Amino acid sequence: MHKLRGLLYLTFRELWAKKIIIGLFVVSTVVWVVLMLFMNVEEVEGGISALRLFGGEVATAQGGSATTPADTAAFADSVAADSVDRDTATVDPEMAQRDVPGNEGGGQGGDQGGGLSSMTSFMQFTLLAQTVVSQAAYWIVILLGLFSAAPLFARLLETGHIDLLLSKPMSRVRLFSGHVLGVLLMVTVLAAYLFGAVWLVLSLKIGVWNAKFLLSILILVGMFAILYGIIALVTVWTESTALALIVTYGAAIFVSPFLAARESIRRALNDTGDLAFDALYYLVPNFAEVGYVAGKLLHGSPVTRWEAVISTAVVGVLLYLGAGWRFVRRDF
Amino acid sequence: MPEDAPAVAVRDLAKTYRSGVFKTRTVEALQGVTLEVETGEIFGLLGPNGAGKTTLVKSLLGIVYPTGGRAELFGVPATRSAARAPVGYLPENHRFPEFLTARKMLDTYGALSGVAPRERKARIPELLEKVKMAEAADARVGTFSKGMLQRTGLAQALLSRPRLLFLDEPTDGVDPVGRRQIRDILVELRAEGTTVFLNSHLLSEVEQVCSRVAILNEGEFVREGTIEELTQSEHVYDLRATPVPEETRQALPEGVLTPAGEPPPGEHTDGEALGAEATPAETRRYRVTADSRAHLNDVIDRLRRGGVELESITPRRQTLEDYFIDVVSRGEEGRGKEKEVRP
Incomplete structure (x- = not known):
């Protein structure tokens, strides 16, 4: 346990010493602070209050007691919760509408219908804000995080550093996995900080506690882990951080958007091309498509194709097996 | 771990490095080396650059994998991580994390060696005092001179109270006073029963502290014995x-x-x-x-x-230096003649 703790500490401190990680924390802080300030802008606050008022009227019309902002928030929360509990697994505006008592008439009822529409907009606003943050963070945090963490793996393999680590009474598997775990923990902390703060700001201000937004943390860390697997594999073979970053960014930024447009592209290919494209689809982490799936999950939209997520996860496992095998077998 | 096993036992150890796209270029770094170092000895490993000294030490520490033969530390195969439990190591071109203070660096490497926090807390100030680095305990390693790094590195190697210490050029960059202090520490360690495996280019230093010496040239031991045996004409x-x-x-x-x-x-x-x-x-x-x-x-x-x-x-x-130069030159002459007769 001391050894693992030592490894994690060393990795944490090395990452911290890289100013980019500090920069990412600063950027994350700026994001939620700006969001908080934005939510306090008079017009936005007024808009939110108006939406709350309409929501409150609806609730009052149904139960006659939800007049305070807290009650309104609780109502919105319950609507969200009800819809979340269903199979869509997120705040589903349609479901929210369906579930509100007295709304069986499909939005009939003058003010009631307007209130529900406002409630829908209210939730859509929350979802929109959360989607923007999660999608932007998915790209920015992962790509910048890789940029800051990639040199760390090359540094691990440096003569004079790796010799000393390997001379300690611990297996190479533990050393490799301890290093990767340290990097992933740091990214988890960063993601939890950003997403947690944004979620708190939006939820406290609007009153809709959409816990699904926090799923973005898991998706971001998972995708980061898979791409860091490419970094690890390329670096352990070539000891070149530059090459590792080129390959990883090439896969994430240039190849994966094409893979995400698989259906459209396949129509234009012959059998051989189709086969080649399929091979590429299953061998390269589908960074773009997984991001798209994450967005759908956040919205509660049904995900019809899980192939990208599954193949990316499998490729991730293979990447770590390959990198780990090479790390254990090679001379330093 | 067998009690009576020698600290280091090497039998027919061979290491061939392969390079190139098709791994066709080969370098035989070790060619069937056999060696035993008894507990409590200060053993000096000498050899010109490229002789295979570092490869031998790395093979003993599981950093490189031998292509033949076997190596054991206290009777445990060197490839097993358990073999390194009683070992301390100071590599030649070490790169300690520059952003850590000396104290924190020792604490981190101590943790990696499996030393309990309480023991680390007690032992770190003691060791920093021993290597005359107590005043710089809270300074960042990145600000240290080469000599200070060597002293801190030595403290790092001693932290887990090793029974076997591998030191690769421990006095490199250290001033004469510091060299003397390091020599005194080595002699003290020998008195405590610690085995020291010393790899140094400073032959006068080896001559002063080592009880036994081996000269490695072109991946083979060409001489081995006590200082007296080797330097006697x-x-x-x-x-x-x-x-x-x-x-x-x-x-x-x-x-x-x-x-x-x-x-x-x-x-x-x-x-x-x-x-x-x-x-x-x-x-x-x-x-x-x-x-x-x-x-x-x-x-x-x-x-x-x-x-x-x-x-x-x-x-x-004669001095060990004279002897070393004599042995190595004879080896080179022999190779020269060999080349001449080759078609």
């Missing part, structure tokens, strides 16, 4: 005696008795300077070359019969 003796009459000298075969003259740099006899001039006690120094004990006694008998009074006769010693 075969069949050459330094004689101090009253002046030898000319007729007695001429009666001896040519080259058997020669005036000692001005010694080459570095040569000495038990720490005394040689010279052809008469000493205050009217004795002179000569060099006797005798190819056997019987021959030596015959020469002495003749001198005695010639009226020469002997004051002392001692086997001639």
Whole structure:
């Protein structure tokens, strides 16, 4: 346990010493602070209050007691919760509408219908804000995080550093996995900080506690882990951080958007091309498509194709097996 | 871990590095090396650059995988991580994390060695004091000079109270005072029963602290023994005696008795300077070359019969450096000849 703790500490401190990680924390802080300030802008606050008022009227019309902002928030929360509990697994505006008592008439009822529409907009606003943050963070945090963490793996393999680590009474598997775990923990902390703060700001201000937004943390860390697997594999073979970053960014930024447009592209290919494209689809982490799936999950939209997520996860496992095998077998 | 096992045991250890796209280029870094280092020894490993010293040490620490033979530390195969539990190591070109303070660096590496937090807390100040780095304990490693890094590195290697210590050029960049302090620490460790495996280019240093030395050249051990065994010149003796009459000298075969003259740099006899001039006690120094004990006694008998009074006769010693250069040059000459006869 001391050894693992030592490894994690060393990795944490090395990452911290890289100013980019500090920069990412600063950027994350700026994001939620700006969001908080934005939510306090008079017009936005007024808009939110108006939406709350309409929501409150609806609730009052149904139960006659939800007049305070807290009650309104609780109502919105319950609507969200009800819809979340269903199979869509997120705040589903349609479901929210369906579930509100007295709304069986499909939005009939003058003010009631307007209130529900406002409630829908209210939730859509929350979802929109959360989607923007999660999608932007998915790209920015992962790509910048890789940029800051990639040199760390090359540094691990440096003569004079790796010799000393390997001379300690611990297996190479533990050393490799301890290093990767340290990097992933740091990214988890960063993601939890950003997403947690944004979620708190939006939820406290609007009153809709959409816990699904926090799923973005898991998706971001998972995708980061898979791409860091490419970094690890390329670096352990070539000891070149530059090459590792080129390959990883090439896969994430240039190849994966094409893979995400698989259906459209396949129509234009012959059998051989189709086969080649399929091979590429299953061998390269589908960074773009997984991001798209994450967005759908956040919205509660049904995900019809899980192939990208599954193949990316499998490729991730293979990447770590390959990198780990090479790390254990090679001379330093 | 067997109690009576030697600290280091190496049998026919071989390592061939392969490089190139198709792994066709090969370098035989170790060619069937066999070695044993007993517990409590300070063992010196010498050799020119590229001789295979670092590969040998790395093989013993599981950093490189041998392609043949086997290596054990205290009876445990060196490839197993358990073999490194009683080991401390200071690599030559170490790169300690520059952003950590000396204290934190020791604490981190101590944790990686499996030292408990309480013991680390007690031992770190003690070790920093020992290597004269207590005042810089809270300074960042990145600000240290080479000598300070070496001292901190030595403390790092000692933190887990190792039974076997591998030191690769421990005094590199250290000033003479610091070198002396490190030597004293090594002698102290030997007294405590710690085995030290020392790899150093400073031959005078090796000569002063090592109980046994091996010379590695081109991946093979060319000599191994105690310092006395290695530095003793075969069949050459330094004689101090009253002046030898000319007729007695001429009666001896040519080259058997020669005036000692001005010694080459570095040569000495038990720490005394040689010279052809008469000493205050009217004795002179000569060099006797005798190819056997019987021959030596015959020469002495003749001198005695010639009226020469002997004051002392001692086997001639050379420095370890002379010996090392001699051995390595002979190796190179041998290879040169080998190349000449090759078609």
